[in-house]
Amino acid sequence: MTQQVSVEVLTKQGCHLCEEALAVTAAACAEFGLSYTELDISDDDALRAQYAEEIPVLRINGTVRDFWKFDPARLRRMLSEATA
Template identity: 70%
Template structure:
């Protein structure tokens, strides 16, 4: 597929989170299919993000909009990225 630099994918995580590690693996794998490099954001370094998302980590955002949390479904992520591209 062609590169989609206009699509921004962020994964909000915390260290030591097993759900975050799995979500990052799935997110990186699916994003690579679209030529997108996701950004992992550690919420421990941002008081506002930690206050907003502490109970939902990991959180997937596409173009700044929360699209998923806890478990990232690769089929759903492919559909969301195709829609965003």
């Protein structure tokens, strides 16, 4: 039985890397039957202060696993490990 996996992508408006990261995340999550959550840091002072220079940020089960450009193969590997 696979465990519940939380996938979050932290973004901000007008970020072209965020758009790419969301597309990569959506495709990889679909392969594993997972959903993901997009969190816009613009309205969250704490997240903006913490991640302003690293957006987009990928968190799996609350742990930062990637930022800026998400590698599809690496993301699939991380999701495979997370769902094992």
